[in-house]
Each structure stands twice: as structure tokens, then as C-alpha cells.
Amino acid sequence: MAQERSLPSVVERMWGREPVTRRGPRPRLDLAKIAAAAIEIADAEGLAGVSMASVASRVGVAATALYRYVGSKEDLLTVMADSAAPLPPEPAGMPWRDYLALWTRAHRDVLLDHPWLLSVGRLVPPMGPRRLLWLDRALAALDGTGLDDGEKINVASALTGYALTEAALVHSVGGGDPQMEEAGITGAGDYGEVLAGVLDPETYPSLSAALRSGALGGAEGWVDDEDFSFGLDLLLDGVEALIRRRGA
Amino acid sequence: MAQERSLPSVVERMWGREPVTRRGPRPRLDLAKIAAAAIEIADAEGLAGVSMASVASRVGVAATALYRYVGSKEDLLTVMADSAAPLPPEPAGMPWRDYLALWTRAHRDVLLDHPWLLSVGRLVPPMGPRRLLWLDRALAALDGTGLDDGEKINVASALTGYALTEAALVHSVGGGDPQMEEAGITGAGDYGEVLAGVLDPETYPSLSAALRSGALGGAEGWVDDEDFSFGLDLLLDGVEALIRRRGA
DNA sequence: TTAAAACTATGAACGTCATACACAGTACGC
DNA sequence: GCGTACTGTGTATGACGTTCATAGTTTTAA
Numbered sequence: 359m360a361q362e363r364s365l366p367s368v369v370e371r372m373w374g375r376e377p378v379t380r381r382g383p384r385p386r387l388d389l390a391k392i393a394a395a396a397i398e399i400a401d402a403e404g405l406a407g408v409s410m411a412s413v414a415s416r417v418g419v420a421a422t423a424l425y426r427y428v429g430s431k432e433d434l435l436t437v438m439a440d441s442a443a444p445l446p447p448e449p450a451g452m453p454w455r456d457y458l459a460l461w462t463r464a465h466r467d468v469l470l471d472h473p474w475l476l477s478v479g480r481l482v483p484p485m486g487p488r489r490l491l492w493l494d495r496a497l498a499a500l501d502g503t504g505l506d507d508g509e510k511i512n513v514a515s516a517l518t519g520y521a522l523t524e525a526a527l528v529h530s531v532g533g534g535d536p537q538m539e540e541a542g543i544t545g546a547g548d549y550g551e552v553l554a555g556v557l558d559p560e561t562y563p564s565l566s567a568a569l570r571s572g573a574l575g576g577a578e579g580w581v582d583d584e585d586f587s588f589g590l591d592l593l594l595d596g597v598e599a600l601i602r603r604r605g606a
Numbered sequence: 607m608a609q610e611r612s613l614p615s616v617v618e619r620m621w622g623r624e625p626v627t628r629r630g631p632r633p634r635l636d637l638a639k640i641a642a643a644a645i646e647i648a649d650a651e652g653l654a655g656v657s658m659a660s661v662a663s664r665v666g667v668a669a670t671a672l673y674r675y676v677g678s679k680e681d682l683l684t685v686m687a688d689s690a691a692p693l694p695p696e697p698a699g700m701p702w703r704d705y706l707a708l709w710t711r712a713h714r715d716v717l718l719d720h721p722w723l724l725s726v727g728r729l730v731p732p733m734g735p736r737r738l739l740w741l742d743r744a745l746a747a748l749d750g751t752g753l754d755d756g757e758k759i760n761v762a763s764a765l766t767g768y769a770l771t772e773a774a775l776v777h778s779v780g781g782g783d784p785q786m787e788e789a790g791i792t793g794a795g796d797y798g799e800v801l802a803g804v805l806d807p808e809t810y811p812s813l814s815a816a817l818r819s820g821a822l823g824g825a826e827g828w829v830d831d832e833d834f835s836f837g838l839d840l841l842l843d844g845v846e847a848l849i850r851r852r853g854a
Numbered sequence: 855t856t857a858a859a860a861c862t863a864t865g866a867a868c869g870t871c872a873t874a875c876a877c878a879g880t881a882c883g884c
Numbered sequence: 885g886c887g888t889a890c891t892g893t894g895t896a897t898g899a900c901g902t903t904c905a906t907a908g909t910t911t912t913a914a
Contacts, residue, residue: 363790363800373804382861383909409900422902423863431901432785477727480785482774483797490805490813497812507821508833510812515775516768516837523767526730537680537728542611549731552611556621557738564745564758565738573755585756589764595847596840630890631880658872670873671892679872855914862909871900880891 365485368433372440372486389427391417393441396434397472404536405474410434435478440486442472446495455594457499462517462590465492469525473534476526482518504604513597520593524586550574613733616681620688620734637675639665641689644682645720652784653722658682683726688734690720694743703842705747710765710838713740717773721782724774730766752852761845768841772834798822 364370371389395416399407410431414421428434447464449457469475484490496514497507505513530538531549543549550569559566568574612618619637643664647655658679662669676682695712697705717723732738744762745755753761778786779797791797798817807814816822 363796365800365804366785366789369789377861379860379911381859381911383863383911385862410902411900420864421900422865422904425902426862436785479725479774482771483779485801490801490810494810494813497816501812507816507819509836511816511821512833512837513840515771516840519767519769519771520764521767522771523730523763526727527763531731537614537684541614541617548611552613553733553738556613562738562742564749565742568745568755568759571755573759585760588757589760592761592764592844592848593841594844596842596844599843599847600840625890627882627889629880629882629888631892633891657870659870668893669871670875670894673873674891857912857914859912860910862907864905864907866904866906868903869901872898874897875895876893877895878891878893881889883888884886 366433366436368428368436369485371427372437385426387417387419387423387427389437390441392424392427392434393437396438397442400438400474401472405477408434408438408474436480437486439475439478439480440484440488442475443468443488443492445488446492449495449499452499454499454503455598458496458513458517458594458597459587459590461492461496461499462521463586465518465521466525466528466586469521470528473525473529476522476529481522482515503601505601509600516593517590520589524589546574614681614684616676616684617733619675620685633674635665635667635671635675637685638689640672640675640682641685644686645690648686648722649720653725656682656686656722684728685734687723687726687728688732688736690723691716691736691740693736694740697743697747700747702747702751703846706744706761706765706842706845707835707838709740709744709747710769711834713766713769714773714776714834717769718776721773721777724770724777729770730763751849753849757848764841765838768837772837794822 365373368389376388392413396408396413399412399416410424411421413434414424424434428437447457447460452460475481481489484493493511493514496517497510500510500513529535531543531546533539533544538544538549541552543552550572553574554566554569557566557569613621616637624636640661644656644661647660647664658672659669661682662672672682676685695705695708700708723729729737732741741759741762744765745758748758748761777783779791779794781787781792786792786797789800791800798820801822802814802817805814805817
């Protein structure tokens, strides 16, 4: 009864719960090798290039051999989503605000390094060792602030969401998105320009005004670093206000 | 040269730029009908149930007929992602903070009503008429606050990200996620319990502590409404501080 | 030492799917 | 009415995920 609930079986493997019996031929692979190969392909060709066959051939086995390690392609994506994350930045005694800023930026950068992560659903909730390590570090940074654990988790959650949206924005509008490139949109400026051509100012009054004012129009568009910091500070200001309220 | 950049061609159609020639048989379909059918299927069976064949049969044509309206299945998903959004809530003269809270909540609810949206990449940047209407309303709510257009957009962006993460969390951990259900995880409590069983407290000190304290453990887990409001207020507090700084 | 048992990788086969293409039918413009 | 342009159909194809029986390999037990 306590054992009724468990981790999804692939996830168990990610935590080192590999099968115990040591009989028969030694496995030539392990999850890590498979994930690494899949990630390399995804980085190079996008998620579309990741097929059971392509991954298998990269690690030098037949396609069907992978099913000894993952139950399905969905499983493979789950594993990829966790192992694509590098180690989180080191706290090194920073104040919580500095660290969380660094953390969120690094989080976004991971997503930009592996844009296909944006199309893989399995990002929240984190279940694998890597992403949970990230979560742990964010919580640790908030130790001693007077926030309770639930609040800390909520803060981390909000920051994660922010990193995700910003990354998606930068990626699609900043180049690399196939559908956007088909249309010749290679920057926030293009995006705003194109949009301005379609929008009816009557039904979209505020948005049209924003476009006219060039808020998405120049080199400093929706997507540059200043804007990222801006939104991030927004969030951190909120956190800071909360901490003050808690009277740390 | 001004025309070199355009909207992705399906998106053009979403904006009513249907072809002009009126010769040959009258089309029996239009994008809206196709999208509606696809969305019904996705709501009922998930994204996996959406195939060109299944959508086509639901609208009563052969599979290949759809290619008169969308260039590819990717295109179909793009259309779905926009037309699944209902009209945004009406401002009705609310203060900006009340409206944005309502807006963000409604945003999250859309994602919970159509969980498959979480797996469709094409959410940001918004390109279709529906999602841009949502954006417009958020910007409108911030009129008169002294924020400039770029700042307004950043605020909307952060709120969108928050809605997205929260929805993903509620959905996967709160039921409906196939991989989670396979493992018997049907609530935040289960999630925390299962996690606690795998985590090594040495490498995940803060997270383990949070789990022990039951921050994800009870009926009031990661995912309930109180937590949503909490994170939302965090963000809105940040916005409010900014507005004060701007001296509205 | 040998035989059974447990496990691994393989190759062929199947069903599903997205998509391309040639064709047949239909409405409008002259 | 005739050509033209467009719509929907049927067939075909190639890629892909996945299943299964099989052959090969290592360990355990006799």
C-alpha cells in the first residue's frame, strides 16, 4: 500500500534504480549514454531529428535495443528533459537576491542552449535528479529569509515560469524558429513590423499603440537582456516585499 | 522589400487573409471549422488523438483535403493554439491590479481547460487574433499607470509565464498526466511522498527539508488556489512597486 | 564441467501517420 | 458553352514507433 505509488518507471531508472539481477550479457548502454546521444541530435537537428532509429544508430545499436532502457519514446523525452540540465550555479554565499537572479538567468540560458526543451512538455514538475537539484538550490538561497517552505517553492515556481517564457520569446522571435524563419522574421523588430501590418487599431487599441511607439521595433526589442532583467527585478521586488512583511 | 517579411502563411489565413479568387467549387471548410474539430478531439483524447485523418473524418472530408487549408500538421497546431483561447475577460473599469489578477487566472484556466496547449510549443510569441487580443487587454489595463509600452509588455509576459507554469504544475501533479497516472500519482501529496522516498538529504538538503515539512504533502499542496494567488501577488507587488517608482 | 536460467541485442513485420501526386468534379468568367 | 482555376478523392510512399520471436551471452546451480 505504501508501494502503490511510485515514480514513473523510467524516472526510477534516472535515480539509479537500475535492475539488480546481474545475469546474462552485460548491457552495452545505460540511460545516460542514450540521453546524451539523443540530446546531441536534438541540439543539432531539433526534436524532429530525434527518432528511435537515429538515437540508436548514434549509440551503435539497433533501434529496438533502446526498448530495454526506455519503455517508449515519451520516456526517452522525459529522460532528455532532465539530463539536458547542467549543474546549477554555485551559491557561494551570495545574498538570496543575487543568487536567484543568477539562477533564473542560468535557467533561461539552459533553455536557449537546448531550444527543443521548450517543445518537450515534461518540464514541470521536475522529477529527475538534475532539475530537482536546481530546485534545491533555489530553496537553499531562501534559507534564513523567514519564508516558509511552501512560499519558497512558490517563488522558485514563479521564477521558473519567467525563465521559460522569456526563453520561448527570445528563441521564436530571435531566430531559430522554423515557422518564423519561413516568414522571414528574424528579430523582434520584424515581428512588430509584421504585426503592425495586420492589426486593426480599433480592436487592438493598446497593442497597436505599443507597436507604433516602437516597443517591439528596434534593436532593443522585446527580447534583449535589459528586458529580461526588468521582468526579473519585478519578481524579485515582489519577493523582497514579502520577506520584509515576514519581518526576517 | 517591405513585403519580404510576412506572417507565416497559415497565420495570414487566421487573420482573414483568405485567398481572393472565387472560381471553382466553393470550399466546404474553413480554418475555423477545422480548428474547432481538432480542438474537440484534443480536448477529448489529448494531442495524441489529433491526426490529419481523425480531424478530417470529423469534419467529413478525406484526410488530404485538409492540405488545402493548412500546409502541414504543424500549421494545424498553430491554428489550434490560437483559436482555443476564448475572449479575454472584460475590463469593465477595474483597477489595473484587479484586472490583471483576473486576467492571469483566466489565462491559467484556459490552459487547464485545454491541457494539450501545454504540449503545443507555439504559445509565445502570440501571433493569432485571439491571443493578441488577450495581450491587448493586459496592456490596456496598464494604461495610465505611467509605465511605458515596453514595460507593459514585459509585465504581460511575466504574467503569462506564471500562468503557464502554474497550469503545467496543476495539470501534471493534479491528475490528467498519463505518465504520472501510470505511477499512481494523483495529487501533490503523492508527488511529495514519492519524491521524499528517493531524495538523498545530503545532496538535496533544502528540498528534503521542504518535503519533510509537508510543503507538498497535504491537501494544501503545491497546487491549490491559495498558492496561485500567492505567486500572483508576488508579481503584482513587483508591478505595483514599479508603478510607484514611476510616480503615476 | 555442464546445463539451465536470465538477460541482451537483433531483424523482420505491422500498423499508423504525414504527405505527395494525379485525377475527377465543380463553379465562375468570358 | 468553353476554358480555367479551384476543391476534394484515392492511391501510394516513406518514415516511424512498437511488437515479437529468435539467437547469442553471461551467470548461477548442479
